[in-house]
Amino acid sequence: MAVDAHVRDAVAGGSAGRPVRTRSGEPGRGARSLRADGAWPWLFAGPLLIGVAIFYLWPIVQTFWFSFTTWGVFGGAVFSGLTNYAALLSDPQLYQALLNTLIYTLIVLLGVPIAVWLASLLNTPGLRLAQFYRALFFLPYVAMPAAIALVWRIIFNGDFGVLNWFLSLFGISGPYWISTPGFALVAVSIVGLWSSVGFSMIILGAGLKDIPSELYEAARVDGASRWRQFRSITVPLLTPSIFFVLIITTIGSFQLFDLLYAILGSSNPVLPKTMSLVFYFYSTGFIQNDKGLAAAIAMVIFVIIGLITLVQFRAQRRWAQS
Amino acid sequence: MTGIAQATPTTRALVTGGIPRRQAVPREGRTWWIHLVLGVGGFIMAFPFLWQIIMSLSTQAEVQSVPPTFWPAHLQWSSYVEVFERLPFLQQLQTSVWMTVVQTCAQIVLCTFAGYAFARMRFRGRALLLALVLSILLVPSQVYLLSQYQIVQSLGWLNTLMGIVAPGLFSAFGTFLMRTAFLNLPAELEEAARIDGANPFQVFTRVMLPLVHPSISVLAITTILWSWNLLLWPLVVSTQAEAMPLAAGLATLSSDRTTDYPVLMAASLMAMAPVLIMFILLQRRVIDGLAASGLKG
Numbered sequence: 001m002a003v004d005a006h007v008r009d010a011v012a013g014g015s016a017g018r019p020v021r022t023r024s025g026e027p028g029r030g031a032r033s034l035r036a037d038g039a040w041p042w043l044f045a046g047p048l049l050i051g052v053a054i055f056y057l058w059p060i061v062q063t064f065w066f067s068f069t070t071w072g073v074f075g076g077a078v079f080s081g082l083t084n085y086a087a088l089l090s091d092p093q094l095y096q097a098l099l100n101t102l103i104y105t106l107i108v109l110l111g112v113p114i115a116v117w118l119a120s121l122l123n124t125p126g127l128r129l130a131q132f133y134r135a136l137f138f139l140p141y142v143a144m145p146a147a148i149a150l151v152w153r154i155i156f157n158g159d160f161g162v163l164n165w166f167l168s169l170f171g172i173s174g175p176y177w178i179s180t181p182g183f184a185l186v187a188v189s190i191v192g193l194w195s196s197v198g199f200s201m202i203i204l205g206a207g208l209k210d211i212p213s214e215l216y217e218a219a220r221v222d223g224a225s226r227w228r229q230f231r232s233i234t235v236p237l238l239t240p241s242i243f244f245v246l247i248i249t250t251i252g253s254f255q256l257f258d259l260l261y262a263i264l265g266s267s268n269p270v271l272p273k274t275m276s277l278v279f280y281f282y283s284t285g286f287i288q289n290d291k292g293l294a295a296a297i298a299m300v301i302f303v304i305i306g307l308i309t310l311v312q313f314r315a316q317r318r319w320a321q322s
Numbered sequence: 323m324t325g326i327a328q329a330t331p332t333t334r335a336l337v338t339g340g341i342p343r344r345q346a347v348p349r350e351g352r353t354w355w356i357h358l359v360l361g362v363g364g365f366i367m368a369f370p371f372l373w374q375i376i377m378s379l380s381t382q383a384e385v386q387s388v389p390p391t392f393w394p395a396h397l398q399w400s401s402y403v404e405v406f407e408r409l410p411f412l413q414q415l416q417t418s419v420w421m422t423v424v425q426t427c428a429q430i431v432l433c434t435f436a437g438y439a440f441a442r443m444r445f446r447g448r449a450l451l452l453a454l455v456l457s458i459l460l461v462p463s464q465v466y467l468l469s470q471y472q473i474v475q476s477l478g479w480l481n482t483l484m485g486i487v488a489p490g491l492f493s494a495f496g497t498f499l500m501r502t503a504f505l506n507l508p509a510e511l512e513e514a515a516r517i518d519g520a521n522p523f524q525v526f527t528r529v530m531l532p533l534v535h536p537s538i539s540v541l542a543i544t545t546i547l548w549s550w551n552l553l554l555w556p557l558v559v560s561t562q563a564e565a566m567p568l569a570a571g572l573a574t575l576s577s578d579r580t581t582d583y584p585v586l587m588a589a590s591l592m593a594m595a596p597v598l599i600m601f602i603l604l605q606r607r608v609i610d611g612l613a614a615s616g617l618k619g
Binding site: 005031037040041042044045047048049052054055056057058060061062063065118121124127128129131132133134135136137138139140141142143144145146147148149150151152154155159160163165192198199202203206254255257258261262266278281282285286291294295297298301302305306309319 | 353356357359360363364366367368371372373374377385386387388389390420432433435436438439440443444446448451454455458460461462464465466467468469470471472473488489491492494497498521522523526547550553554557558568569570572573575576583585586587590592593594596597598601602608609612613
């Protein structure tokens with residue numbers, strides 16, 4: 001939807017500035033002729049289709065097959081039915097990883113109400129520095145997670161980290177964030193929240209622009225407070241955008257890997273208690289080299305993401321109808 | 323905007339008479355608390371970057387001091403030189419640059435051509451092929467990762483640039499984006515060109531391509547960012563530090579506990595710099611482009 005709008009704007013701008021060669025005398029053919037375009041389409045789409053088939057479509061089929069196989073020490077997959085799924089479902093690490101991913105997602109989702117608030121503040125008519133704030137909040141989203149994670153590691157350091165120094169000003173003695181199981185996950189979640197809030201804010205800001213300013217004018221005339229306007233105009237009219245951001249954030253959070261890996265490191269003893277689903281997939285498939293089990297984990301991730309996407313499609317259809 | 327703001331008090335007075343003085347309606351001019359909130363929030367957003375710069379110019383002892391050293395006694399630029407001496411930074415930078423350039427160019431070319439074919443050409447199986455390509459957008463990357471690894475391994479491409487680059491040459495998202503762009507162009511344009519006797523390739527390059535450059539720039543920006551920051555795939559197919567791009571190189575470095583913090587900070591700052599500079603120069607374009615593309619995973 002957003003893509004369409006952007007593209008249509010672009011086209012309007014582009015075609016206005018650039019006169020396109022058309023013959024005014026030619027009678028316009030309403031319906032296109034039904035003839036096929038011969039070999040041209042295959043020349044145009046062929047290279048992409050071949051690449052997509054080799055590197056995406058076939059791998060999806062193959063991974064599905066892998067999930068029913070057991071791998072020998074020297075490679076070579078043997079069909080083993082549901083063994084991997086049985087092993088997976090009885091592995092407590094799966095549930096730990098699911099729980100961790102869920103906790104991470106919930107904490108990052110706390111950023112959405114914050115983003116709604118920030119976006120509505122930024123939407124104040126005539127606010128100076130608005131573009132500067134927008135860029136500032138968006139900055140974490142474009143920063144390389146693996147690089148900025150190194151900075152956060154030092155900020156979170158239990159001995160000399162600036163966060164614990166800050167907490168000590170209020171008489172709180174901060175924990176060893178990175179090396180204490182519960183706190184490590186919270187630390188990663190805080191960084192996840194920090195890096196995603198600006199993106200949500202921008203998407204919501206685009207939604208806010210579509211709310212007619214007359215509504216706020218009328219509310220002000222009626223003496224509605226800023227808070228009341230926010231509650232009675234902004235939030236209800238912004239619901240589709242808020243929902244979209246919730247879904248995008250949830251899907252993104254369920255794929256947590258980069259930040260976790262880069263902040264905690266691959267050999268941190270808290271990992272079993274802290275790892276996400278994707279980290280579990282990575283360590284099973286590429287560190288323990290159990291490709292069959294890893295394929296089964298991938299299928300579980302696929303199903304979870306699929307369910308979330310299904311919810312999104314359902315809800316969007318409802319909004320499109322109303 | 324400002325017109326409305328100025329008109330407000332008068333309008334209010336006209337409509338409600340003398341009553342409104344009691345009500346705490348914030349005037350447009352009283353935005354200091356908004357600036358306070360956004361300023362504090364903005365500071366939290368920017369703080370890790372500022373801290374990173376400060377630490378990269380400090381000594382190891384200053385980084386580890388309690389309470390923290392907020393400004394180093396002497397600015398130590400030597401860490402930036404040490405990055406090149408102590409880490410395989412230059413090789414990793416080269417890999418990152420090649421990976422980003424090749425993937426971005428390939429995606430632009432392949433997705434633009436394919437997007438045009440799907441939007442404007444007629445051929446057998448078009449709907450099915452399009453559905454297959456777009457179905458990839460619904461599948462999380464972990465699902466094809468294992469098998470992509472097998473392919474790259476069997477081709478002998480582990481620890482090579484080829485292996486790191488190959489899957490990212492093709493993009494379902496890019497095809498979707500470019501198809502949408504072409505669908506939104508009026509059909510009359512190419513009809514006219516075709517009647518003039520141009521072949522499909524000429525129609526595409528001379529008439530259609532110049533009209534979709536805004537979408538191409540969206541594709542370029544999202545691909546550059548995605549490529550430059552990509553971690554999991556390069557981590558899987560490269561085991562030697564010299565073969566990794568910067569993201570993987572830095573992430574594996576972090577598990578080493580004995581590294582020199584100022585050098586680490588200088589390295590991570592330089593690793594982010596190209597993308598941050600692009601962002602600062604093209605702020606609006608990057609923000610709008612990324613917001614328009616939703617997410618790319």
